[in-house]
Amino acid sequence: MFHHCPIDVLKAHTAMGSIFHWVTAVHILTFLQMPHLITGQFKIIPPQNPVIAIIGEVAVLPCNLTTQINPETITVQWILSRPSEKIDVSTYDGPNNEERQDERYRDRTLFFQTEFQAGNVSLNLKNVIVSDKGKYTCSVSLGTWYDEVVVELDVTARGGETSIFMEDYADQGIGLTCRSEGWFPEPQVLWLDSKGQNRPEKPTTSNTKTSVGIYNIESAINIEPGSDNEVSCKIINSILNTASESRVLISDVFFPTTSPWMVAFLVILFLSIALIAAVGYKLKSKYFFVCFFNKY
Numbered sequence: 001m002f003h004h005c006p007i008d009v010l011k012a013h014t015a016m017g018s019i020f021h022w023v024t025a026v027h028i029l030t031f032l033q034m035p036h037l038i039t040g041q042f043k044i045i046p047p048q049n050p051v052i053a054i055i056g057e058v059a060v061l062p063c064n065l066t067t068q069i070n071p072e073t074i075t076v077q078w079i080l081s082r083p084s085e086k087i088d089v090s091t092y093d094g095p096n097n098e099e100r101q102d103e104r105y106r107d108r109t110l111f112f113q114t115e116f117q118a119g120n121v122s123l124n125l126k127n128v129i130v131s132d133k134g135k136y137t138c139s140v141s142l143g144t145w146y147d148e149v150v151v152e153l154d155v156t157a158r159g160g161e162t163s164i165f166m167e168d169y170a171d172q173g174i175g176l177t178c179r180s181e182g183w184f185p186e187p188q189v190l191w192l193d194s195k196g197q198n199r200p201e202k203p204t205t206s207n208t209k210t211s212v213g214i215y216n217i218e219s220a221i222n223i224e225p226g227s228d229n230e231v232s233c234k235i236i237n238s239i240l241n242t243a244s245e246s247r248v249l250i251s252d253v254f255f256p257t258t259s260p261w262m263v264a265f266l267v268i269l270f271l272s273i274a275l276i277a278a279v280g281y282k283l284k285s286k287y288f289f290v291c292f293f294n295k296y
Contacts, residue, residue: 042067042145044138050152052239053128055184055214061151063138065119072097075141076111076121080134089136090123104131128155130184130213156239157214159183162246164233173224178233180244181216183207187235189219194230201227223250 043066053059061078074094080087090109091100094116101109110124121140125132133155139148160181167175178189186207191199205219217235232247 042069042142042147044140044147044149046149047151050154053125053132053153053155055128055130055155055157057128059125059128059132059153061123061125061136061138061153063121063123063140063149063151065121065140067119068117069119069142070094071113071116073142074116074121077137077139077141078109078123079137079139081137082134092121125153130155154239155184156237157182157184158240158242159187159217159235159237159244162233162235162244164231164246164248167220173222174250175220175222176231176233176248178219178221178235178246179217180235183215183217183235183237184213185239186215187217187237189217190234190236191219191221192232192234193228195228196232199228199231 045064045066047062051059051061063076063078072094074092076092076094078089078091080089087102087104088100089102089105090111092111092113093099099111101107105125108126110126112120112122112124121138123136123138133153136151136153137148138151140146162178162180165177165179167177178191189203189205191201191203193199199221201221201223203219203221205217207215207217209215219233221231223229223231229250230247231250232245234243234245236243
């Protein structure tokens with residue numbers, strides 16, 4: 001004996017099956033689209049300008065996400081790219097709760113882990129050295145999502161105070177030397193007059209590179225009599241757009257001279273000294289002769 005289902009019940013069953021298949025399809029499509037949704041939701045904010053770091057000091061390589069994240073699921077890797085190699089500077093592996101550093105950066109890099117949740121995965125670099133200069137890639141992995149950004153690091157040294165020394169006399173002029181230490185990159189050296197213009201004399205400059213890659217500066221110039229007696233030595237750092245400057249004012253009395261009056265004075269002085277010496281010698285001889293005969 002067969003039982004027949006009412007037509008309304010069959011229609012309702014068919015409708016429920018259709019709804020189930022539709023919902024299942026929507027879930028599958030949503031799951032397939034998740035990587036794209038995540039990619040659109042998370043993004044690294046690119047830096048606007050290169051980072052300028054002072055040698056021996058601390059620099060921060062910026063890398064920030066546009067939204068909050070779960071630190072336990074994120075992997076951050078900082079890589080320095082060079083023509084001959086790629087250095088895995090520092091890596092934070094959230095799933096394994098591990099942080100790794102290249103030996104050359106041992107104890108010099110640090111993540112701001114307390115700020116990971118806010119999306120700050122920047123790298124703190126301590127005791128900056130010349131070889132740190134270069135392009136760093138900050139790559140971030142979060143599940144199926146991945147993004148990276150390049151941060152350029154430029155390094156420099158401010159340089160020490162500039163000093164001018166009078167070394168010697170050169171012909172009728174005076175030799176001056178300008179010295180300063182601790183510059184990077186190799187700076188520009190200018191010799192200026194009282195109006196701040198380049199002096200006409202041709203300086204000789206030698207920059208000595210130290211074992212740590214910074215430069216010690218020595219520049220020499222000869223100042224002729226009759227020229228502008230105000231002399232300035234200016235050393236310029238092109239990255240920081242700063243300068244160290246020393247200025248001296250040379251009095252005319254410091255310049256040697258060979259004027260006729262000076263020559264005549266020296267001749268007369270020499271003859272007078274010779275005459276006095278001759279008279280003194282004769283008087284001494286006569287006194288010795290008289291004493292000798294009186295004795296006997």
